[in-house]
Amino acid sequence: MAKVKKGISPAMRRTPGEKAYNVFNIIFLSLFALICAYPFYYLIINSFSDNNASAAGDVMWWFKGFHLENYKNVLSLDGLATAAWISVARTIIGTVLTVLASAYLGFMFTQKSMWHRTFWYRFVIITMYFNAGLIPMFITMKNLHLTNNFWVYILPAVVQPFNIILVKTFIESIPPSLQEAAEMDGAGTLTVFTRIILPMCTPILATVGIFSAVNQWNSFQDTLIYMTDSKLYSLQYLLYTYINQASALANAAKASSANVAALASAATPTSIRMTVSVIVVLPIMFTYPFFQRFFVKGMMLGAVKG
Amino acid sequence: MQSVTTTPAGGSVANEAEAAVVGSPAPRSRKDRRAANKAKKMAGNIDYNKRHGKRLFLLVAPLLIMVVLFSYLPLLGWVYAFFDYQPPLPLSECDFVGFHWFTFLVSSPAQLKTIGQVLINTFAMSGLNILTSFIPVIFAIALNEIRCKWFKNLIQTLTTLPNFISWVLVYSIAFAMFSSSGMVNELLQNLHIISAPIKFLDSGDHTWLKMLLWNMWKGIGWGSIMYLAGIAGIDQELYEAAQVDGANRFQQIIHVTVPQLLPTYFVLLMLSISNFLNNGMDQYYVFQNSFNKDWIQVLDLYVYNVGLGQSSLSLGTAISILKSLVSVALLFTVNWLSKRTRGVGIV
Numbered sequence: 001m002a003k004v005k006k007g008i009s010p011a012m013r014r015t016p017g018e019k020a021y022n023v024f025n026i027i028f029l030s031l032f033a034l035i036c037a038y039p040f041y042y043l044i045i046n047s048f049s050d051n052n053a054s055a056a057g058d059v060m061w062w063f064k065g066f067h068l069e070n071y072k073n074v075l076s077l078d079g080l081a082t083a084a085w086i087s088v089a090r091t092i093i094g095t096v097l098t099v100l101a102s103a104y105l106g107f108m109f110t111q112k113s114m115w116h117r118t119f120w121y122r123f124v125i126i127t128m129y130f131n132a133g134l135i136p137m138f139i140t141m142k143n144l145h146l147t148n149n150f151w152v153y154i155l156p157a158v159v160q161p162f163n164i165i166l167v168k169t170f171i172e173s174i175p176p177s178l179q180e181a182a183e184m185d186g187a188g189t190l191t192v193f194t195r196i197i198l199p200m201c202t203p204i205l206a207t208v209g210i211f212s213a214v215n216q217w218n219s220f221q222d223t224l225i226y227m228t229d230s231k232l233y234s235l236q237y238l239l240y241t242y243i244n245q246a247s248a249l250a251n252a253a254k255a256s257s258a259n260v261a262a263l264a265s266a267a268t269p270t271s272i273r274m275t276v277s278v279i280v281v282l283p284i285m286f287t288y289p290f291f292q293r294f295f296v297k298g299m300m301l302g303a304v305k306g
Numbered sequence: 307m308q309s310v311t312t313t314p315a316g317g318s319v320a321n322e323a324e325a326a327v328v329g330s331p332a333p334r335s336r337k338d339r340r341a342a343n344k345a346k347k348m349a350g351n352i353d354y355n356k357r358h359g360k361r362l363f364l365l366v367a368p369l370l371i372m373v374v375l376f377s378y379l380p381l382l383g384w385v386y387a388f389f390d391y392q393p394p395l396p397l398s399e400c401d402f403v404g405f406h407w408f409t410f411l412v413s414s415p416a417q418l419k420t421i422g423q424v425l426i427n428t429f430a431m432s433g434l435n436i437l438t439s440f441i442p443v444i445f446a447i448a449l450n451e452i453r454c455k456w457f458k459n460l461i462q463t464l465t466t467l468p469n470f471i472s473w474v475l476v477y478s479i480a481f482a483m484f485s486s487s488g489m490v491n492e493l494l495q496n497l498h499i500i501s502a503p504i505k506f507l508d509s510g511d512h513t514w515l516k517m518l519l520w521n522m523w524k525g526i527g528w529g530s531i532m533y534l535a536g537i538a539g540i541d542q543e544l545y546e547a548a549q550v551d552g553a554n555r556f557q558q559i560i561h562v563t564v565p566q567l568l569p570t571y572f573v574l575l576m577l578s579i580s581n582f583l584n585n586g587m588d589q590y591y592v593f594q595n596s597f598n599k600d601w602i603q604v605l606d607l608y609v610y611n612v613g614l615g616q617s618s619l620s621l622g623t624a625i626s627i628l629k630s631l632v633s634v635a636l637l638f639t640v641n642w643l644s645k646r647t648r649g650v651g652i653v
Contacts, residue, residue, distance in 0.1 A: 018555055025448050033464040039479040057492030108366045113355055115363040127377035133626025135613040136383030156376040159369055218472035240474045277478040284470050296531055
């Protein structure tokens with residue numbers, strides 16, 4: 001056990017055991033971080049490297065035979081551009097609608113004069129705790145003519161009870177006198193919402209929006225269940241089909257490129273898979289470090305509720 | 307945004323400030339009149355309040371209709387479990403079969419074996435995830451011991467990144483690194499540890515363990531964030547008191563940090579117990595192949611495979627119903643337990 005040495009603050013005290021522990025700790029954490037990050041690095045260096053080396057698993061630490069042909073090949077693949085558009089569109093439209101709906105409902109449910117407010121609030125929130133199940137959901141969507149329809153990506157995700165709780169809690173922390181004063185000035189409820197509440201809610205709405213955007217971008221299951229029309233495939237689903245049929249695709253890409261490609265840059269199943277993966281992961285990797293604090297904040301807010 | 311306090315005497319001051327907030331450059335006189343009218347209405351007129359309340363309701367009604375369509379209407383779809391639904395036919399022309407699909411699940415030994423295996427898989431995956439749920443706590447404590455701020459941030463950023471990619475991408479990574487010509491096999495062969503490639507993906511061996519490891523790879527960093535916040539919220543006086551009593555750093559961790567994190571841990575534990583049957587299907591769907599199918603099929607995936615893969619919509623619905631009912635029951639039980647033991651529910 002450590003003896004208290006005079007003149008040194010307790011926090012600065014380091015026994016040999018603690019020093020060893022520190023070293024071990026740093027090694028352990030670095031190792032785990034490496035395991036988390038290396039696969040991304042691996043995908044990136046392989047997508048730029050000599051395809052034969054990459055297919056054999058030889059590219060491990062640094063680029064081998066750097067070239068950009070893979071990206072040219074992949075961008076000319078059928079369906080990729082369409083899927084990219086679908087993914088971008090659903091991310092943008094879905095996020096905007098979810099954020100607006102969460103803010104709007106979150107605000108409206110703070111209005112005490114609303115007809116049966118508590119009942120309707122519970123009516124919405126309780127949907128968080130039950131789920132009809134995959135097949136009933138599929139049948140319902142089919143009956144609503146939403147299968148093979150772009151809006152099936154957007155509409156079911158618009159009203160999110162959890163987001164509404166977050167926003168409502170946030171709005172309740174804004175002094176009600178603000179709204180009262182605006183109403184004295186003749187502002188209607190909607191004016192209060194757009195001019196006063198909405199601008200004040202930006203921090204919480206940023207959190208809601210970022211979570212929604214990541215979910216939309218990453219969503220895979222809804223394409224799998226509701227879509228048979230390949231024009232409506234999302235990028236994630238397309239990547240999945242590429243992984244499963246990459247060899248067929250490599251032939252297609254080879255045939256479609258009129259010029260005889262150099263051997264090292266000819267498309268292989270591996271190169272196509274990795275290149276598409278990089279294209280799918282890049283938006284997340286680039287935006288993630290900037291938005292990390294919002295994610296963390298969202299998690300905390302969730303924790304307060306949970 | 308400026309903060310405004312309204313007092314009866316200072317009403318005009320508030321008006322001016324609010325005009326700036328609202329930002330409408332309407333002439334004062336008209337504005338005042340409108341405001342006065344509104345104030346008069348709001349003051350005592352019960353009829354106005356009632357109408358206003360109904361109007362507010364009408365304003366949210368479109369969104370409430372969406373909730374009905376996408377959350378309540380699917381519950382009506384449960385009736386399909388009591389029919390022999392053959393998709394092109396409308397439900398009215400299908401045979402009513404009562405509880406046939408529910409009894410079918412346990413009717414034949416073969417079916418019983420399948421559903422039993424699915425349940426075992428579900429329990430194993432959820433159970434393993436719950437058993438390893440303490441690892442993020444350890445990770446958070448270890449990360450918190452780092453004094454160097456940039457290093458801490460770097461580790462946190464790198465370890466939470468996998469949480470934000472889809473399971474398809476995880477599978478793509480798995481394929482790139484662990485397929486027979488992938489990097490791991492190549493490395494092991496170069497080092498002469500193995501002579502033939504190991505089939506990491508195309509085999510049914512250790513499926514539960516592999517799924518657990520992918521889950522951990524994706525989730526540990528993110529899971530630790532909650533505990534890091536918990537540690538940051540611990541009263542520093544507790545540590546000082548422990549130091550005065552002569553506790554070293556390990557003893558401080560064991561006697562201060564860990565007990566302080568336990569409540570958070572229990573809440574998350576209860577939540578994961580209430581989600582015991584909901585493994586989700588993305589992960590298992592992307593990793594499933596004919597080799598590991600027996601070991602990877604959890605309840606959610608089974609519903610998909612039966613319902614949409616084999617087009618037995620009615621049977622799929624029946625399983626969905628049972629799963630939903632058990633999940634709700636679990637939630638209530640856990641909530642009741644939480645109220646009994648901690649005094650606060652989790653819902």
